[in-house]
Every structure is written in C-alpha cells, then in structure tokens.
Amino acid sequence: MIGPVKPREFKDQAYGLLARAGRALANGHRLELLDLVEQTERSVDELASMAGMSVANTSQHLQVLRRAGLVTARRSGTHAYYRLGSPAAASLWRGLRAFGEAELPELERIIDQYLTDRSQLDAIDARELRSRLERDEVVLIDVRPRVEYEAGHIPGSRSIPIDDLHDYIDGLPASIEIIAYCRGRYCVYSDDAVRTLREHGFAARRFEGNVGDWNAGIGTEGRWID
Amino acid sequence: MIGPVKPREFKDQAYGLLARAGRALANGHRLELLDLVEQTERSVDELASMAGMSVANTSQHLQVLRRAGLVTARRSGTHAYYRLGSPAAASLWRGLRAFGEAELPELERIIDQYLTDRSQLDAIDARELRSRLERDEVVLIDVRPRVEYEAGHIPGSRSIPIDDLHDYIDGLPASIEIIAYCRGRYCVYSDDAVRTLREHGFAARRFEGNVGDWNAGIGTEGRWID
DNA sequence: CTAATATTCAAGAGAATAGTGGAATATCAA
C-alpha cells in the first residue's frame, strides 16, 4: 500500500519543505523586498536604501528569499541584481497580498489611514479598464520610473514618470479620461498623478492593480504581455 | 503628497501585518493542519491524532492559524471544529503548494520516493477529465471518507470510500474508464483504488487534483490553478 | 600592483518560537 518510506516521515519532510518557503514570507522586510523586486531587478544597495535597512541585513534577507526560490540573483561586475524568481513565486506573493487585503481588516485600516483621501480618487476596476481600453475610451499612463516601465508594463500604456508629469501634461488629451497606474495598492505615485491631473482640469482616475496583477488576470484568457 | 503617517512607518506596519500571515505558514505542522481542514471541518483531537502530535500542541498551532485568519473555529458542546477560513485562505494555501511543486525540486524528489510506482498509475489532467466527463466517457469516483465527500466534492463524482471499495466494485462499469481522486497529490487513497481496480480488470486512472483545485481551476487549464 | 566599491560571510547579543507537561476552564451526563 505504501512505499519504502514511513508515512509520517514522508509528511514531515514534505510539509517541512513547504514550510521553508513559508518561513521566507514570515518577515516584513522580506515582503517589502519582494514587492520592490517585483517591478524590476535591483541591486542590493538600491534595495537597502529603498527599504531603509543596512546593506548587510538586506543581503542576508535576500539570500533567505533566494534559498527559498522566491528571487533569483544575477551578478554583473561588482553588482548583484535580484528579481522575482518565477511565475509561481509572483503568484504566491500576489496570493499573500490578496489574502491580507481580503482577511485582515487591520491592514485595510492602516492603508486607509495612510492614504487619507484615496477614496475621492475613485479607482477603476480591471474589467472596466480592459473593456474601455479596447474601445479606446481611455488613455492609460504608467507613472512609475522609466526603468520599471521598460521592465514590463500593461499593454497599451504610455510611460509618464510621475516626476516628469508636468513636461507631458500639455500633450495629454482633454477629451477622454486618463487612467494612471503604478506599483499597486501601497504605492502613491498614481494618487499624486490623478491629483495633479485633476488640478489641471483633466478627468482622471486610478487603476489600483499593477503589471503583475494585470498579467495574472489576463493569463487565464491566454494572452500575454509584449 | 503623503498622509499624516510617515511612509516608513506605514510600510513597516503594512508589511509587518502581512508577515504575520506569512509566519503562520512557516511551520510544517501548521501546513499539515491546513491540508487536513481543507477537506472538511475537524475537531482538535481528530486533527491531533491525524497529524501525530499532542492535543495541546495541536491546539496551539490551530490558534496561530486562527489568529492569522487562515482557519475558523466553531464550538459545539465540548468540541471545537476547525476548518479553512475563507476562499482567500484556500487560494493562499494552494498557491504555496503550487509554488513548492513548481520551484522545489527536492519536494518532487521526496514525493516520488514515497510514491514509488505512482508513475505507472498515469494520471489524467484536469482538462482531459473535464472534457471526458462532459461527454460521459469516464466515471469519476471520490475515494475519500464519506464525510469529506459530503462536505464538498467534484460535481458528477460518486462517493466510494476506499475502505468500501470492495462492496461497490461489482456495480462499476467494465466498459468505460474509471477515474479516482482523493485529497490531492500527497494522498494515497486514489493510488490504492486504482491499483485495486486494475487488479479486478478495470481500466482506471488517478486524478491528482482535489475539490479545491477543481473549483479554483474552473475556466483555466492545466493541473493546478495559477 | 593598490585603492575603492559592492557584496557576502561570521560571530554574538537579544528576541521570538516550538514543544512538553500539567493546571485551568467549559460542557455534558449521571
């Protein structure tokens, strides 16, 4: 009925291995690092300064993530560049985030407290955005830094980094709605963009998802990003 | 540009909260408990004996899972019944499992080592099963204990608990293929069923997914959800 | 070669976690 290994032993090994992956998700700093490398690959000191921690500590956490298979590293010269390891890793991270937003009311409270007036900048959901994009009823702008756009973006979007928004603002259409997106829910770039655009008389809304969410949603229909 | 809370503070809080959920996934026993309550709700001592650990320890781990929002508890008389907490929790757990199977070669090795001759009992994938079920080309049997079937099963499946297989075997059709499924990849009920059925001259195969995978995978393709 | 930069490694203090055994609590039955 059963193989050469005792059932209990087998289960302990199998679940223990999965738990090693779980343990990698058990630290806030590591989750922040995951979020940062989800957008584009980054060097250790870049990540360290973005996450506000020491380089040594950052390196250690990155290696925990690497051993767990969640990120991969590439060396180039004196730099080591880390990025998300695989589609499965991206999916797992999105799953954890989705779980938090669905099941942890405290998280919602913290986000709302931080983004005080976000509710005014009403968001467009993925489905509506998709259908209106297809009919060219909206302009979608990606307000993240240029490098992140180049590492992957929502098809049909145009790169307008938040810092350069003023340079581009005259070229935007006043007649149709402008949708801004950035790194996701915890990122405020698109909030700032919408606020600025509205001050200049544009009709603007946010899309709360990011590239990964968009692809994950589109994957079930068999289409992929360019 | 930013609310009343400092960005770093906000991020530490938000990621820290998510990490609390991650920490709940950082222990093999807890993952095994998650797997057990995924099928149907169970009492503490049931879970303790199934997972081979003390009642006190089981209770403690269950409470970690409960505080993390991954399981919910219901009290009835002297018993406390635990089950998976929400669709988001189920999705997260499936995501972790999928990640492990995709990215941890060691896990694959352990599973293969345990289930020595599983490869002979070639599995049917979800897509094929779905289409052949629609055309009534197969009979799908659920070989888990009856209570788990009653708590939820794949539509169109018939409950034949592995222990009662011999009583039912004469009533099964010899002309079309029989597909057996159970709790998922780590469960051997369906292996045993297929082996027994083949010994009796039936054409039989396993389906490696479980109810949750099936429900989550509706509309998508492949073995597991994405 | 040496100097400078980027990253990793190693060791140690302090905090958190896991598991055990026993006590405490709650419900039910007699």
Add this chain to the structure above:
DNA sequence: TTGATATTCCACTATTCTCTTGAATATTAG
C-alpha cells in the same frame, strides 16, 4: 454535585531568528 471529556492556558527549556559590527571576498579603475 461529582466525574468524564475536550480544549485551552501557562510556565519552562531548547532552538531558531534578527540585526549589528567588522572582517573577508570579488570586481573594477588607475
């Protein structure tokens, strides 16, 4: 009430994790 059962709480030890500091390694520039 008393006793039986199921679960949770508590205290304790062993283990693991986190973060800091400082040294070690590797690559590039001069």
